[in-house]
Amino acid sequence: MRRLVSGIVILGMSILAASAAAQTTTAPAQPAQPPPMTNLQIYPKDTPRPELVATMQGFAQALGVQCTYCHEGQAPQFDFAADTKRTKTVARKMILMSREITAKLPEVTSKPAAEVTRLRCATCHRGVAIPRLLPDILTETVNKSGAAAAVQQYRDLRKQYYGGQSYDFSENALVPVALQLTSANKPDDALTLLQLNAEFNPNSAPTYGGMAQAYLKKNDKENAIKNFEKVIQIDPNNQLAKRQLEQLKSSK
Ligand code: HEC
Ligand code: HEC
Structure with a gap:
């Protein structure tokens, strides 16, 4: 076994030697050199290309x-220097904006510069080009296109992004949206969203609490009671739900 291994090593070494010899005698068959970078306006002009490309890969990942x-063309025929895309121009300003905010943090937080968090693209973007919170996205859709459209949008986003960092699919995201709809006198839309939430989070006390509020708005005491009872079943220390339940039962 030992002899075999050392045989392979010797073979390997002789191949290396042969290829070294080949390189000194013939022109090396190198891949085409990337063109020099000509349009760096933010990063130093002498930034080594691998370093810049690593930064770029960071951008791509941060924005998903x-x-x-941001760049004109298609692999392998990119025109990285061109400034034709709006997104590239925006990205330049985003780099400066992130630096400006980071520079203000020591003053704002009264911490030494070395201790403040550096604001990075991903700090805000978290894997999407336009970083918006899920409740804001859904509220807008309910108001523009109705609750059914918002439900579909939630399902689509969840399918695409669940498990990633872009959106909060926990039990908490839909509840405030629903409570707002109830106060805006749209309890049926609220119930549609809360039923969706219950489908994915069947043990979410705030979801049934939200349903109870929506039924109260509809003057449907029976269903309000049922839902407050569910809240207390899941969360026996929920004093607010207990009080509301008692009130409802005594006014029945
Ligand atoms: C979010 C937008 C964005 C994405 C995505 C992006 N870039 Fe860039 N890229 C820029 C900006 C902005 C500059 C200019 C930086 C400056 O002015 O200093 C740039 C500059 C470059 C340059 C230098 C071009 C020159 O000649 O001046 C190269 C090379 C480059 N990017 C490669 C890439 C590669 C490879 C990817 C994909 C992994 C990528 N970029 C993804 C925004 C982006
Ligand atoms: C402080 C938070 C924050 C940071 C940090 C940040 N962005 Fe943004 N960025 C935003 C917001 C918010 C928007 C969406 C603006 C809007 O509503 O159109 C945005 C939009 C963009 C857009 C335009 C998207 C589009 O299609 O209109 C690009 C490109 C972009 N950011 C790139 C970057 C890059 C690259 C970085 C890191 C250098 C970065 N951003 C850092 C908050 C941030």
């Missing part, structure tokens, strides 16, 4: 996009 999102 490909290089083509």
